[in-house]
Amino acid sequence: MALILGIESSCDETAAAVVRDGCEVLSNVVATQHELHERYSGVVPEIASRAHLERILPVIKDCLDEASIRLDDVDAIAVGHEPGLIGSLLVGLGAAKALAWSTGLPLIGVNHVWAHLWSPCLEKHSIEFPALGLVASGGHTAIYLLESPTRMQVIGSTIDDAIGEAFDKAATILEAGYPGGPAIEALATVGDPEAMKLPVARLGETLDFSFSGLKTALLYGVRGRPEGRGRNVTYPRSISDLQQSQRADAAASFQKAAVTAIVRNLRRALERHEVRTLLAGGGVTANTSLRRGLVEVATAHSIELRLAEPAYCVDNAAMIAGLGDALHADGIRHGMDLAAAARVAH
Ligand code: KG4
Numbered sequence: 001m002a003l004i005l006g007i008e009s010s011c012d013e014t015a016a017a018v019v020r021d022g023c024e025v026l027s028n029v030v031a032t033q034h035e036l037h038e039r040y041s042g043v044v045p046e047i048a049s050r051a052h053l054e055r056i057l058p059v060i061k062d063c064l065d066e067a068s069i070r071l072d073d074v075d076a077i078a079v080g081h082e083p084g085l086i087g088s089l090l091v092g093l094g095a096a097k098a099l100a101w102s103t104g105l106p107l108i109g110v111n112h113v114w115a116h117l118w119s120p121c122l123e124k125h126s127i128e129f130p131a132l133g134l135v136a137s138g139g140h141t142a143i144y145l146l147e148s149p150t151r152m153q154v155i156g157s158t159i160d161d162a163i164g165e166a167f168d169k170a171a172t173i174l175e176a177g178y179p180g181g182p183a184i185e186a187l188a189t190v191g192d193p194e195a196m197k198l199p200v201a202r203l204g205e206t207l208d209f210s211f212s213g214l215k216t217a218l219l220y221g222v223r224g225r226p227e228g229r230g231r232n233v234t235y236p237r238s239i240s241d242l243q244q245s246q247r248a249d250a251a252a253s254f255q256k257a258a259v260t261a262i263v264r265n266l267r268r269a270l271e272r273h274e275v276r277t278l279l280a281g282g283g284v285t286a287n288t289s290l291r292r293g294l295v296e297v298a299t300a301h302s303i304e305l306r307l308a309e310p311a312y313c314v315d316n317a318a319m320i321a322g323l324g325d326a327l328h329a330d331g332i333r334h335g336m337d338l339a340a341a342a343r344v345a346h
């Protein structure tokens, strides 16, 4: 039996959690920074890292208190150290190292994207492998083939924007609100997904994705083709020329194209690889329309679908502690030279 403290600070959520045996979440504290970034319509790295600095120790203290344990009750400290915003990662990593050094507890570095694929395991029974894994988040969109929770390879990924980034940009174009994904989903519920024809990129026979053309097609569909260049670019229409129902139609059409891209590549992957389970995690997997698409794919291929609970789709530290537990069981330990990395080679 192992009790792991997880720490997460890769983007704009400062989070800490205590997880027993990889799955049982004793506490899961997330301090979101949405209110700090809203006026910029996106995460500002310098603001994010400063906010992490202010919040990290209170968040860790709250998570230990909520779990009714003391730091020396835990068996190891797991921290998301890659990939992410470098200044943000360094705050969580620094805190984890300081706690590990002062207590003598083992330190375990966890890949944030891999941890998203652990999130369907939280609070639930174990997973059957081999599995296909989808990570659809603000920073990543990739399909993995997993032999186990800690052994996997990427078989398809985005060549430009991540799907969550595309949702966020679509929300900016439609002035739908922040954070963009939930705002687009809410607007889409009253829209017609067939109203606007938007492209679903085809990248030959690969399992890769491209969302940047979809975002541009939405922009031109809503505001018309631009004239001029750079700072002098002008559009025939502005968003305020659209009625609310037309914005909803645009949101629904965008959501449908984005979900179709994911579903199509997962179908293709399942035709090529025999697996027992489809795992999905990352902020965009909270989207109801995508969740419905994943149910259809898994049903058509008669495999088990394991979706993260909505609270564990977005960034959290329970998934870091959970995967940290699997790494701890594999004997993985890191030293004080563990580095943060903004990017990770697949
Ligand atoms: O996993 P996450 O919290 O952070 C990253 O690792 O990137 O994902 C955040 C992303 C944002 O782009 C957000 O707009 C998107 O997930 N998102 C959604 C929904 N909830 C969050 N996208 C579509 N529909 C949602 N309901």
Ligand code: ZN
Pocket: 112, 116, 137, 138, 282, 283, 314, 315
């Ligand atoms: Zn994430």
